[in-house]
Amino acid sequence: MMKDVFITNSLTRKKEKFEPINPPLVGLYVCGPTVYSEPHLGHARPYITFDILSRYFTHLGYKLRYVRNITDVGHLEDEDAGEGEDRITKKARLEKLEPMEVAKMYTDSFHDKMDQLNVGRPHIEPRASGHIIEQILMIEKILEHGFAYEVNGSVYFDVVKYNESNNYGELSGRVLDELMSGVGSRELEGQDEKKNSVDFALWKKAAPVHIMRWPSPWSEGFPGWHLECSAMSQKYLGETFDIHGGGMDLLFPHHECEIAQSVGAYNKKPVKYWMHNNMITINGQKMGRSLGNFITLDEFFSGSHKLLEQAYGAMTIRFFILQAHYRSTVDFSNSALKAAEKGYKKLMNSYDVLQNLKTSDESTVSIQPIIDDCYKAMSDDLNSAMVLAKLFEAVTIVNSINDGKEKINEAEYELLKQLYQTFVFDVLGLKEVESQSNDDVSSLMQLIIELRAIAKDNKDYATSDKIRDELNKMSYQIKDGKDGTSWSKA
């Protein structure tokens, strides 16, 4: 079942029919997290977005190889913090930890949060620190082709030279001349070494205080941040692959630089389709540490941030993100999240109701059109918002049948169950949360013990014996002691 899928390609700024390079194989690369701090809300959106892409393509029969990297080498920061800062190293020294110990802690936390959000695991999860050789080899190729130069042990990509024969700006639409006049006056670390202000580092000589460092033909140092994705996507997916995804904030300069690096090294465009999810705001504001609205996923799940009125489960967060198209901005607020929680529960409750529907000989409802609409929506640039809208039509149908207002026959009932299985669970990746905890078992047992006491008081031994026998069948023992009745499970 290979349906035509259309996705918006940032490179052409158009919705295009997806045609894999080597069908049915599909290579997908998504920029992964920098593991120097707790995963936050900003991580949820891209990984959920490309998770539904991965789920849908797999459902359609494509054989996907999904590569998502771990940035564990501190990278050159953007101009806010000053180029040359190694963020991981900075944190590690504050905590007096080995950088890889910090990276491991936050990598584990990232994995745990992604599991909670039911984000499927990528097939390959390469670490930047584990691919220094590959990055050095790529720099050597770029140098060979004349698109880079060495200064004082550091190597920079020569954007101006590259732009003579290529278009630096083809992805982002930026114009090189404007870029160069814009940065001119700033005094950034490494700027004095660069030929042009827009040039970017491929290799940086490490300052003496820098912990993370490797030998290279140019100096003991570390790779520039843009390089790892180029080197690792090439290694695991080839010089040209199908889809590269990431947040809109990475489009420039990161992805623009990736294209330049790959063309510089292999003289090939690395990616056929570039896909970018839009950003998240919190109460209308950009999320940022300095703004006090930086909320980690842990804080969402526990409700422990001052801006949160309650805890929000991972499935509520997922549902909320899926309610918007991935190319729209999304604003997080307590009211919006509460609405999402309600919607999620309504959908899941209808699934429970669905299990117990009675079928009739005839059907007053028709499910196939909803299924068709869901495929159409997903194939139209992953319109998860529309899929959810269609699923809520199914919710209405389920409730109407349950209330006896509509009838369903066996064939339609099968389609209805298939609709939920395919779109709620397989494609949107929602799941039922174990809301029935051990606390519930305890509370229910207390009620049953009380009911047994009432039956005994009424000398209704048939009932009290029934309770004991039924509980025994479930391996529950009840024991009457001088301080009342207790229970245990074998």
Add this chain to the structure above:
Amino acid sequence: MMKDVFITNSLTRKKEKFEPINPPLVGLYVCGPTVYSEPHLGHARPYITFDILSRYFTHLGYKLRYVRNITDVGHLEDEDAGEGEDRITKKARLEKLEPMEVAKMYTDSFHDKMDQLNVGRPHIEPRASGHIIEQILMIEKILEHGFAYEVNGSVYFDVVKYNESNNYGELSGRVLDELMSGVGSRELEGQDEKKNSVDFALWKKAAPVHIMRWPSPWSEGFPGWHLECSAMSQKYLGETFDIHGGGMDLLFPHHECEIAQSVGAYNKKPVKYWMHNNMITINGQKMGRSLGNFITLDEFFSGSHKLLEQAYGAMTIRFFILQAHYRSTVDFSNSALKAAEKGYKKLMNSYDVLQNLKTSDESTVSIQPIIDDCYKAMSDDLNSAMVLAKLFEAVTIVNSINDGKEKINEAEYELLKQLYQTFVFDVLGLKEVESQSNDDVSSLMQLIIELRAIAKDNKDYATSDKIRDELNKMSYQIKDGKDGTSWSKA
């Protein structure tokens, strides 16, 4: 609370008082899994053993850095399979997968199984493939010091040369002359390149078919298996660190070679204390794929192997392993596992009973001696078997108090709870499993709905209303329909 701990040092074959090199810091390195197949029973023992070491040392106040590697580069196999075989690559080609995709799949599975066994995560988990540069640098040092030689792009460690000024065999007690006469007649790959049959590869030139390869000063190839642990332990713990652990099967040649490599590169003994857990047999036999008794952890947890009469939970496996001293062999059999399951449940049930004990003004029991004995046992070479024996004395006490045969006052009660918390949960790392599943909630709800119907039939509306109201308090709704009563949770 820093108690004297004694551990058996394989290097001296003696129980020695543990004295860290830089107290309170302790560096611990344990050989991790080769991620080319499903984690099996053989993985459970070393990681549980060094988990209780890690837990106990942390409990005592040591500041531990626990490094456990992931072997994701296929390594030279022992003589059974023929030297030069790259096991990961072999598997990858069979499955037509990229080797790192296979490695990722089994690494994830390993992590999941360790989580289920409640094995704490190491602080750093370096991958062999991510430390090729470090391994190349180490080879260069060994070459510089004259303990290695290059032949046809491969580099071998010169054991005979090393043994002239050092003792190859100091850890394993093997004698070089005997080793050399023993291997002589076999024809192994690479043997013709070696000066001596006992020499081992530091770097192997990759055959054309070999997928995993990196450039080096000698050839495109891959590091010898013994090297990764030497390079990575040095990087994260220093040239000499406190404890190196692993299974007895790794003592020779792997750990013997590690010592030689470190001395060869840094002229320092790498490890102060070598610790080795003993092996596992299954029904008295060595575990092996060819013997048909190779059981994965998944198969234990699901009971799906033909040798298993039932499924055994992760905590049953953990309890079973802890019942033996780590230096004893352990034989897995259905009867032994069932006994372990019973013991584990008995211990956990007593913990539930403990919560509800009534205290008296006086106490007929004394808990401090048991606590002291538990510390003594753990400090005596991690005698977990003895700790469990002592904990079962506490179980007897708990049950006697519950039955009114003994009395306990507040102070002793606090000690009793502390004993469980410290030794059952913190040190031995056992945990209560959620045995009360959603199925239980469903069954209990069915019983309650029946009891409500009975009450209604008896016109006992006080009881039927009570049921409805109590359930509402727990957010359970019951709804009477024409086809009977259903329930849902808000």
